[in-house]
Amino acid sequence: MDFVGRWRELRTLDDALAGIRASIGTSKPGRCLILRGRRRIGKSALIEEFAQRSAVPYVFYTSEIGFGTDPLDEFADTVAQSSLPDAEIFTEAFPGNWTAALRQLASILPADEPSMVVLDELPYLMDESGAFESVLQRAWDRELCRKPVLLILIGSDLAMMQALTSYGRPFHQRGSEMRLGPLNPADVAAMSGLDPAAAFDATLITGGLPIICARWRAGEDMWSFLERELADPVSPLIVSAQLSLAAEFPDQTLARQVLSAIGSGERTFTNIARAAGGLAHTSLSRAVNLLVDKGIVAAELPISLTPSKDRRYRITDSYLRLWLTFLGPYLPELDRMRSDLTVDRIRRGWTSWRGRAIEPLIRDSLARLLPAAGIPAVPAVGGYWTRTNDVEIDIVGADRAPVAKELAFLGSIKWLENSPFDTHDLTALQNHRFRLTDDPIPLIAVTRSGASTTHLAAVFTPADLIAAWQPPDDVGSAQI
Incomplete structure (x- = not known):
């Protein structure tokens, strides 16, 4: 399969390598990039693709844990088999420690052309004392950065x-x-061959995880995809979340409880505590903070002209959200080869689940798309809600968040296949606007099926939104 997407990241890597090439002959031409991201998001694949394209000598070392091998032995063996010049020195003179290994590595890096050194799964080499970090820092300051290397x-x-x-x-x-x-x-x-509306659905289901997206057959509708993948007990759609959660929280059962509560649809602190088994305030705060720090959960406040304490929590990964809602609690039926029950459950709950899950993706799309259709670009695009949820506004554009000085526009999302945004929806949005401000702020609609009313400042469709994610003309197509 061709490598798809990641044009922005590849351009960043290209620029870094070009900067190194331009710095050859200076005292410290080396540069270091620190790449982080959730498990199974495609970090290693991105760097491997870039290394192949760059055509510079490189070594790609992936540290492992739990296999009974010495990381230093594995590193030396990896360097010895790499495309770095004089790499065979690592078979002739085996380093006795990491300080010696990194010094020896620096000695074989070219001085007159760029090279790359990749250390994958770096946390497996780190410890609380920072010992490996200190070794790496000294090697970088004294030897590595003096070579034209991209670390x-x-x-x-x-x-x-x-x-x-x-x-x-x-x-x-x-x-x-x-x-x-x-x-x-x-x-x-680009990977699935779907139209814009269906591609947004596929994005929600897969979470944009490359390992799951790669399973989507060209032009396949979502129900065919779900039926086929859920009938396969080793499908990435089933096992990816299990593997990620086991790696992220090997000993954090409380965090798993809280995550399950949020995944079931609870959004407020009180309701999450209740759904997680009546957790005490301190215990819940600790678990929530851990989830937020790891980037798995987002804690959001409404955007308005006055301060609010009505914080809402959501899972940032739509695939994990789908898994926790429809798959995780029902794994035994998948083990019994009753995926038909699971698919039926998703069918019954899909419209409601999608209506909530699509909101952050649409806001993110608008933030990238604007200015467009007379609607200005703004620093903050979020939502508004009250403690009792009697007023909810899907889209709020403002000069800052969460307490804005000025609101730029308000909007509503209607993401149904056969129901356009109509005058009833417009009236509801107008009524909610008056609860937030007395100013005649422009109203917009984001709709999957168009709009039957003309009394809107702008209407955005799936085709409009997906354009916000397309690469610029100088990059070419989305498949690069």
Whole structure:
């Protein structure tokens, strides 16, 4: 399968390598990039693709844990088999420790052309004392950065990778951070061959995880995809969430309880505590903070002209959200080969589930699309709600969040196959606007099936939104 998407990240990597090439002959031409992102998001595949395209000598080392092998032995063996010049020195002179290994590595890096050194799954080499970080920092400062090398450090543990560059840690300010997210709707459309509306549905189901997207057959509708994948007990759609949760929370049963409560649809602190078994405030706060720090859960406040404490929580990964709602609680029926029951359950709950799950993706799309159709670009695109949920506004564009000085536009999302945005929907949006402000702020609609009313400042369709994710003309197509 051709490599799809990631044009922005590939351009960043290209620019880094070009900067190194332009710095050859200076005292410190080397650069370091620190790449982090959720497990199975495609970090290693991105860097492997870039390494192949760049055609520079490189070594790609992936640390492992739990296999009874010495990481230093594996590193030396990997370097010896790499495309670096004089790599065979690692078979002739085996380093006795990491300090010696990195010094020996620096000695074989070219001085007159760029090269790459990739350390994948770096957190497996790190510990609380920061010992490996100190070794890496000394090697970088004294030897590695003096060669025209692009050092790429990759990790899935977001908290540990963030700590790597935090103040007081040895590698502070040594590298530029780069975060890899899921494939976007345009990438999913390119991989699946779907039209814009169906591509958004596929994005919600797969979460943009490349390993799941790759299973989508060209032009296949979502129900055929679900029926086929859920009938396969080893499908990535079933097992990816299990593997990720086991890796993220090996000993955090409380965090798993809270995550399941949020995944079941609970959004407020009180309701999450109740759904998680009546957790105490302190215990729940600790678990929620852990989930937020790992980037798995988002804690959001409504955007309005006055402060609010009505925080809402949601799972950031739509695939994990789907799994926790429809798959995780019913794994035994999948084990009994009754995937038909699971698919029927998804059919019954799909419209309601999708209506909520699509909202953050649409807001993100608008933030990338605007200005368009007379609607200005704004620093913040979010939503508004009250404590009792008697007023909910799907889209709020403002000069800042969560307490805005000025509101730019309000909007409603109607994401149904055969129901356009009509005058009834417009009246509801107008009534809710008066609860937020007395100003005649422009009203917009984001709709899957168009609009039957003309009294809107703008209407955005799936085709409009997916255009926000397309690469610029100088990059070419979404498949690169």
